[in-house]
Amino acid sequence: LYVNGLPLVVIELKNATDENATVEGAYKQIQTYQSQIPSLFTYNAFNIISDGLEAKAGTVSADLSRYMAWKTTNGQTKAKKTQAQLEVLIHGLLNPVTLLDMIRHFIVFESNKQEDANGLITIKTIKKMAAYHQYYAVNAAVLSTIRASAVNSDSKSAEVAMQ
Template sequence: MAFLLDIITFLQISFSTNIFRINYNKRPDLIIFVNGLPLVVIELKNATDENATIKSAFDQIRTYKATIPSLFRYNSICVISDGLEAKAGTISADISRFMTWKSSDGIAESSKLVPQLETLILGMLNPCILLDLIKNFIVFEKDKKQDEKGQTQVFTIKKLAAYHQYYAVNKALERTLQASRKGGDKKGGVVWHTQGSGKSLSMVFYTGKAVLALNNPTIVVITDRNDLDDQLFDTFAASKNQIYQCYQMNFWQR
């Protein structure tokens, strides 16, 4: 399958190619198109304006969602920046779930002297990484909450992998492929995660990619606590479409 990636050229201002207007009323700062689809919306604020914060960039994305919802029909990722900070998330994520992309090469974290937006562009928005994220590192989960009247509402949340999940999963898969080859040592290795860093979703992302790379293998999950059994079952069940989609793609590509 071929992908044509059209990224806005930051150093070349062209009213014919680099500006995208919607009904000539709203003009998002930057949009990345893949095969003609607006998959990434980027909102930038001026670092010299004390009123321009990362929160105001997030609020602007929410305004676009309310006023031009068709823009987000195919949206995968939203990026917000105030010139100092830069974060990425999904259209359904609260601002607390927008995360910084901290590495431009997947080997080491970028220096704090390097602008966060530069790291995000070189790392996350690298064409190969961006397409990999869209294909393999976005899941949809159902969640519940009660409104003021006590009524339970079920809604869908789109979740995007953080930078450490992305690089850890790809490294783990690479090591798994090496270990499983003829003459390999059959030792996949260990991924070290801190508490609350998204271990369950990392396992989902790994499983989804392993289904493609290893021709629908059997994945065995072992835990040492019953509550982890329930947690992992719920996470995998909520993300089953991601794994099933990978299986279907693997079947049709044979």
């Protein structure tokens, strides 16, 4: 998914009619892209993988177990189990407001220092993104705090607080 010419989201969709297509296969394909086309991930915010039934989002440093489904389109109600996960993810996470808010406020980096038996120290940086419930809970908490502090939601101070 390109935004202003930058590939912010890499999406790997497997053929839903292929009985051998899996989310794991889509994940492995993303890993192949990372090793063979690293420049594709220079501006990458996160990835989406799908086998046509399941759909999940995760970051370049996440293993498959950290890729998560997006389970709501509006933050108010969970999608029905009969609704296609990819459709929910696209409408819920990739809508312009949520996508840009996720990139700006809900992607963080964590560095871990590791020392091996020979004393070699390596520092690994891990990119993390909020899951759907964390995203909506934090935004609700911020809005509640603004309201509780008696800041006029139409004022400039509320606008600054939400940034």
